[in-house]
Amino acid sequence: MARVLRRSFLTLFAASGLTACSAPGSPTAPAPTAAKSAAPASKAPVPELAFNRGGDRPLPTRVWLPTGTGPHPLIYFSHGLTSQPNDYADLLAAWAAAGFVVAGPKYPHTWYEAPEYDADDVVNQPADAQYVITELLTSLGSHVDPQRIAAAGHSAGAITTVGLFSGSRDVRLKAGLLIAGRQMEQPSPFAGPAAPLLFVQGKQDKTVTYEQAYGAYNEVPWPKGFLELPDAGHLPHRDEPALVASTTTDFWRWTLNGDQAARQRLPESGLTSTF
Numbered sequence: 001m002a003r004v005l006r007r008s009f010l011t012l013f014a015a016s017g018l019t020a021c022s023a024p025g026s027p028t029a030p031a032p033t034a035a036k037s038a039a040p041a042s043k044a045p046v047p048e049l050a051f052n053r054g055g056d057r058p059l060p061t062r063v064w065l066p067t068g069t070g071p072h073p074l075i076y077f078s079h080g081l082t083s084q085p086n087d088y089a090d091l092l093a094a095w096a097a098a099g100f101v102v103a104g105p106k107y108p109h110t111w112y113e114a115p116e117y118d119a120d121d122v123v124n125q126p127a128d129a130q131y132v133i134t135e136l137l138t139s140l141g142s143h144v145d146p147q148r149i150a151a152a153g154h155s156a157g158a159i160t161t162v163g164l165f166s167g168s169r170d171v172r173l174k175a176g177l178l179i180a181g182r183q184m185e186q187p188s189p190f191a192g193p194a195a196p197l198l199f200v201q202g203k204q205d206k207t208v209t210y211e212q213a214y215g216a217y218n219e220v221p222w223p224k225g226f227l228e229l230p231d232a233g234h235l236p237h238r239d240e241p242a243l244v245a246s247t248t249t250d251f252w253r254w255t256l257n258g259d260q261a262a263r264q265r266l267p268e269s270g271l272t273s274t275f
Contacts (some may be wrong), residue, residue, distance in 0.1 A: 021079075021080025021081040021082060021083055021154060021155035021156055021157075021180075021207070021234070047062075047063050047065075048060050048061065048062050048063070049061045049063060049103075049135070049136075049139055051105065051131070051132055051135050053127070053128055053131040053132075057108045057124070057128060058108055059105040059106070059107070059108065059128055059131070059132055060105060060106050061085075061103050061104065061105040061106075061132055061135075061136070062085040062086065062103065062104055062105075062106075063101065063102070063103045063136075063140070064089075064092050064093055064095070064096035064101070064102040064103070065096060065101060065143065066096045066097065066098070066099045066100060066101060067097075068099070070101075070142050070143040070144065070145070071142055071143065071144055071145035071148075072099055072100055072101045072143060072144060072145060072148075073099075073100050073101065073144075073145055073148035073149070073150065073252070073256035073257065074100070074101045074102075074103065074133070074136065074137075074140075074144045074145070074148065074149045074150070075092075075095055075100050075101070075102045075103075075149075075150050075151075075152055075252060075256075076103055076104065076129060076132065076133050076136070076149065076150070076151045076152070077092060077102060077103065077104035077151075077152050077153060077157070078104065078107070078125065078129060078151070078152070078153030078154070078156075078157030078158070078160040078161055079104060079106070079107070079110075079111065079153070079154065079157045080153075080154045080155035080156050080157050080158075080180075081110050081119055081122075081155065081156045082110070082111070082112040082117075083111060083112065083154070083157075084106045084111045084112065084113075085104035085105070085106065088104075088154065088237065090241070090245075091237050091241070091244065091245055091248075092104070094245045094249060095248070095249060095252060098249045098252070098253065099257075100252055100256070101140065101143055101144050103132070103136055105128065105132050107121070107122075107125050107128060108121070108128075109121035110122060110125070110156060119156070122156050122159060122160060125156075125157075125160040125163070126160055126163035126164050126167075126168035126170075127168065129151065129160060129161075129163075129164055129170070130164070130168070130170050133149065133170065133172065146172070147174075148174060148256045148257075149172050149173055149174060150173060150174055150175040150176060150177070150252065150255065150256055151164050151165075151170070151173050151176050151177075152176065152177035152178075152179070152248075153177070153178065153179065153181065154179040154180055154181075154235075154237070155179070155180045155181070155207065155208060155234065158178040158179055158180060158181025158182070158208075159181060159182065159183075161176055161177070161178055161181065162178065162181060162182075162183055162187075162216065163188075164176070165190050165191075165192070165195060165197065166183075166187065166188040166189060166190050166191055167188030167191075169191050169192040171192050171193055173195055174195055174255060174256060175195050175196045175197070175198075175251070175252070175255035175256060176195060176196075176197045176198070177197070177198050177200070177248055177251065178197065178198070178199050178200070178213075178216070179200045179201075179236060179237055179244075180200070180201060180202065180205055180207070180208045180213065180234055180235075180236065181199065181208065181213060181216065182208050182212040182213050182215065182216045183212075183215070183216040183219065187216075187219065189219070190219060190220055190221055190222070194221075194222040194223065195222055196222060196223040196224065196225070196251075196254075196255050196275060197217075197220050197222065197223075197224045197225075198224070198225045198226075198227065198247075198248065198251045198271075199213055199214075199216070199217050199224070199225065199226045199227065200227045200229070200236050200237070200244055200247070200248070201213040201214070201226065201227070201228055201229065201232075201236065202229045202231075202232030202233045202234060202235070202236040202239060203228055203229060203230045203231070203232065204230075204231065204232060204233045205232070205233050205234045205236075206233070206234065207234045208234065210228070213226075214226065223273075223274055223275050224273065224274055224275075225251070225266065225271045225272065225273035225274075225275055226271065226272045226273065227243075227244075227247055227269060227270065227271050227272075228270070228272070229243070229244075243269060246269070247266065247269040247271065249262075250262040250263075250265050250266055250269075251266065254266070254275075263275060
């Protein structure tokens, strides 16, 4: 299975030109003023936890903590190629301000200052994600509700997230968000317990095309939503920051907190869904 997954990832990168999800060091988070329109900035400290899978896969993990006592739902976030979690800080802080613990590692070979940068290493990231989630549940203790965990990602991070709901299924996950995400050329079917998935896609994206993202959406057998942004490109969270922040926050409120009012607001964003 690992060899099949690796061939699929290599085919994906060659076919789509997915060699970088953002320019090295460039911010991929929404503008601060737009993020504040969705929720006030989190005032809690932002720690970094030093995880390492197998001794040779360092996974320093940034955590955004909400204010107030827990336990809170956990949102695990995977960055894109040549990015890191801080590049998405305003979006992730908006989720934390809404009451969610948000955590994301710098993957060892796909962030922009990786000592041995290797885009093909994305094939190993679903296992990294499962490891980090397990470590977070121990390290954060009462801050996190282990029954309310979700995964999100952008571009190659969204492909990592797809892996967590298919060939490397993590049954702990209750929902998922894919920003500019798609399946592999030889995809594993979505599997395991049903989990609502939300796709956020820029219609002008030339890296992960609209057709590729919608193709993955069509393969999801569970409740699902597709937010199409007609004027956005590969960084929809930056091109339409307020809309992406508010829609995704309502998605988390519904799927992780059972907030039916938030669910009812989702179609107002222009969302196509079977929720």
